[in-house]
Amino acid sequence: MSSEHYQCTGIGCGPSNLSVAALLHNHPRIRNIVFDMKPSFSWHEGMMLPGTSLQVSMFKDMVTLADPMNRFSYVSYLHQHGRLLPFLNARFEQVPRLEFADYLKWVANTNENIHFGERVESVDFDGKHFVIETSKRRVQSENVVVGVGTTPFVPEFARTRLDGETHFHIHEFAKGARRFGGRRVLVVGGGQSGAEAVLELLRRTGDDAPSEVSWLSRRENFHPIDDSPFANELFTPTHSNYFYEQGTAFRADFLKRNVLASDGISEHTLRDIYQRMYVMRYIERSPMRVRLMPYRDANEVWRAEDAWMLSARHMGSNAQEILAADMIVWATGFRSAEQSFLQPLNTRLEREDGEIRIDRDYAAVWDGPSNRQIFMLNSVRRQRGLADPNLSLTAWRSQIVIDRMLGQPRRAEPGDDLFVNWAALESI
Ligand SMILES: Cc1cc2nc3c(=O)[nH]c(=O)nc-3n(C[C@H](O)[C@H](O)[C@H](O)COP(=O)(O)OP(=O)(O)OC[C@H]3O[C@@H](n4cnc5c(N)ncnc54)[C@H](O)[C@@H]3O)c2cc1C
Structure with missing residues (x-):
């Protein structure tokens, strides 16, 4: 060698x-x-x-x-x-x-x-x-x-049941020639990828159109990404260095509190979905059944004779719902x-x-x-x-x-003159 x-x-x-x-x-x-x-x-x-x-x-x-x-x-x-x-x-x-x-x-x-x-x-x-x-x-x-x-993440209870054809992670959504036409499709995951899959399904017409599209999210609503100027300051060297210097508990809480600065849905995607649903319902009178279901925690999946069954808990009322689908798409993100x-x-x-x-x-x-x-x-x-x-x-x-x-000395950061003092001011 x-x-x-x-x-x-x-x-x-x-x-x-x-x-x-x-x-x-x-x-x-x-x-x-x-x-x-x-x-x-x-x-x-x-x-x-x-x-x-x-x-x-x-x-x-x-x-x-x-x-x-x-x-x-x-x-x-x-x-x-x-x-x-x-x-x-x-x-x-x-x-x-x-x-x-x-x-x-x-x-x-x-x-x-x-x-x-x-x-x-x-x-x-x-x-x-x-x-x-x-x-x-x-x-x-x-x-x-x-x-x-990163690699695709699917909750453990569903992982062993994936078949790549009718039950798969979203990273395979556009692979090959998938047939969604006439089928009940269930998308799990309320981030950008889930939204993109739902929009793509709603846009299909004629023989390519699913008969039903359901969209489940754990979040309480279909939240937009925060793309405002001060949210974008979190994506600067200055903030990254400030973050690095904090303790682990602060950092963990910060990531939770600010998750929508990175993991929300683009506003134009949300608007496209809403407008598409409007057109389908009131103008085209589309027969496709569309169900948007936020605040649901999927917890079990199994195969019945001719369908996938998924149970989910409504996170407000604790009611358990059972959904039947021909295809399940897991838009549940990625892990290291x-x-x-x-x-x-x-x-x-x-x-x-x-x-x-x-x-x-x-x-x-x-x-x-x-x-x-x-x-x-x-x-x-x-x-x-x-x-x-x-x-x-x-x-x-x-x-x-x-x-x-x-072995070169550290350069001045490109954001050293940004607008926000993330760290405490030095005492005078
Ligand atoms: C659909 C999608 C859209 C996105 N859009 C955006 C966006 O608009 N803006 C944004 O900022 N971020 C976006 N992201 C985030 C995304 O994670 C980053 O854009 C980027 O892909 C991260 O790059 P990476 O090199 O760290 O990891 P990856 O892109 O995951 O690449 C890792 C590579 O390592 C290789 N590899 C793994 N193990 C080994 C090994 N043992 N030996 C050799 N090779 C190995 C893999 O084959 C892979 O090619 C998006 C993510 C997704 C899924």
Whole structure:
């Protein structure tokens, strides 16, 4: 087996490590390589429904917040594909998600340091370097950047009953040619993905239209994402640093209190659903039965002779409801992906609140030499706040990681002159 040597090895190539790789492209001092187990680049491809759009600004791309002149910016992508002017004329309120996915693919495919079809199996330390075993080779590295993202989550009581055809997680919604026509479809989960699935089902007509669409949510209403200016301040370096400095109890409560700043539904999606229901009911007189059911806690699912049965508790009255459906879609989110490849270092890494503990530069706190680091991207939400799984601070975070590898002093934060004093003022 060959033993290549790098300064930086990325594990996983979603946006988190794609950004690191883009900023490191042709870097004179950091020889780098990134591995992803997927055969080729894709970004949530089973959820690319027509009309869906990015929930953040296009300037929160892979590089701009760290290096606006970088050739891998979104503007550069538009320019190189000859569509900068038409893009401006189109005046999208938000970039189409399909186009952003194509942008990411372009960034990935233009970088020869990224290798797909290679799963990282283990990371160990030989006293001098990390030793990374993939499904194809072994490499040595001075630093490791873990960016393995998230995996679909379905409540345990339903997990063993998934069949991928009539009972599946939403990340498979747009995969293959699903037949919803004439069927009773039940969507569980009141976030953006659930809303997008419901809207897509309501838009279907003729033979493609379901006979019934039910939408269950644990939340008390179908809440919009808070996209107001001060909510967006939570997605800045200043707030992320402030959050990092607080105690664990404060942080945990904060995440609960402010969940709608990241996990609510885009207002235009809610309006589209409402307007579609209006048109169906009063103008088209559609025969499709639509049931919106907030404040319900699904708790059991089983197979009857010719249908799926789901029981849910009304969280106000405690009444138990039983629903029959031909198809169930779980829009119940994602959880941090497993990191079993870190097993050989398990006892050497500190933990906090169920996460690997990081220092201020996203480096795992461990007992190894201080010039050898494992950086943790998108798996430290409880330490770094709402923006950790989001695209907002991706480029900024990548730059911090790169500067640390280079031993460079911390730069002034791009948000140091923002409008809110999150931390206590220093006493005069
Ligand atoms: C439908 C959808 C839309 C979204 N839209 C937005 C949005 O508009 N704005 C926003 O800010 N956020 C959005 N998000 C949040 C999303 O999590 C981030 O955009 C982003 O995908 C996180 O990137 P990541 O690289 O951390 O993780 P991921 O994108 O999950 O990528 C992780 C990668 O690691 C690879 N991997 C895992 N284990 C291994 C291993 N052992 N070896 C090798 N490779 C491995 C996986 O194959 C995967 O490619 C959206 C999420 C979803 C599901």
